[in-house]
Amino acid sequence: MKISDIKTLLDAKVLCGEEHLDRDVFSACGSDMMSDVLAYVKDQAVLLTGLVNSQVIRTAEMMDMICIVFVRSKKPTDDMIELARESGLVLMNTEKRMYEACGLLYTSGLVGNGVHHE
Amino acid sequence: MSDSLRFHFDVNGQSFTSAGQASVQVKKNLRELGIPAETIRRVSIAMYEGEINMVIHAHGGEADVIVYEDRIEIILADRGPGIPNIELAMKEGYSTAPDNIRSLGFGAGMGLPNMKRYTDDMKIETELGKGTTITMRVNI
Numbered sequence: 001m002k003i004s005d006i007k008t009l010l011d012a013k014v015l016c017g018e019e020h021l022d023r024d025v026f027s028a029c030g031s032d033m034m035s036d037v038l039a040y041v042k043d044q045a046v047l048l049t050g051l052v053n054s055q056v057i058r059t060a061e062m063m064d065m066i067c068i069v070f071v072r073s074k075k076p077t078d079d080m081i082e083l084a085r086e087s088g089l090v091l092m093n094t095e096k097r098m099y100e101a102c103g104l105l106y107t108s109g110l111v112g113n114g115v116h117h118e
Numbered sequence: 119m120s121d122s123l124r125f126h127f128d129v130n131g132q133s134f135t136s137a138g139q140a141s142v143q144v145k146k147n148l149r150e151l152g153i154p155a156e157t158i159r160r161v162s163i164a165m166y167e168g169e170i171n172m173v174i175h176a177h178g179g180e181a182d183v184i185v186y187e188d189r190i191e192i193i194l195a196d197r198g199p200g201i202p203n204i205e206l207a208m209k210e211g212y213s214t215a216p217d218n219i220r221s222l223g224f225g226a227g228m229g230l231p232n233m234k235r236y237t238d239d240m241k242i243e244t245e246l247g248k249g250t251t252i253t254m255r256v257n258i
Contacts, residue, residue, distance in 0.1 A: 035226035038163055039235075051223045055170070058138040059223075061145070062166045064159055079135075087142075
């Protein structure tokens with residue numbers, strides 16, 4: 001799946017990183033608890049979250065993720081967007097709630113890493 | 119060769135927003151040195167967790183990353199309250215972080231266990247009322 005497909009599926013608005021939309025991603029995770037993302041996530045490229053603070057951006061960067069989707073139309077601050085831009089991350093937000101957003105991506109083939117093994 | 123390269127950072131304990139800046143910089147530096155991606159990820163996650171801990175529990179401190187030919191050492195030193203019970207602190211899910219930290223996505227009791235999991239060796243030296251120094255090693 002390409003990041004542009006995520007944008008379409010979630011009817012999401014891109015906040016930064018427009019130039020990376022053609023990058024391929026193979027798995028995703030959804031969490032508001034960054035501790036869990038740092039503990040359990042492996043090779044997921046996309047993070048869906050309802051949490052909005054600068055540590056979300058840093059956590060994604062530490063995990064080598066390339067795209068963050070904020071659910072329920074949550075809007076990151078300008079500082080967060082700037083931080084993401086510096087790190088080459090795509091940020092977008094969607095009106096959809098976490099459960100629905102994850103479900104839509106999952107049923108369209110973007111799985112969690114625990115299920116799919118390359 | 120016994121050459122090593124040292125990066126030093128002061129970790130500002132006043133601001134949760136800026137926590138993690140040193141780890142981001144270390145990640146960049148290690149990339150420039152051509153260190154393998156998986157090694158960089160392990161170093162930066164362990165250091166990031168440590169940095170967050172220093173800000174939550176110890177009003178900041180100092181971080182040093184030393185790159186040797188065969189390993190990377192991360193030394194995090196604070197002058198915080200110390201850890202009363204290391205065995206308990208190492209348990210997944212045990213946390214003394216305040217609720218406001220949990221609402222920021224941390225404080226799930228995963229920090230120290232994560233640091234141990236991502237590194238090849240971790241040593242904790244702590245004294246109540248004096249501070250804590252954590253030394254971690256990741257082999258290259």
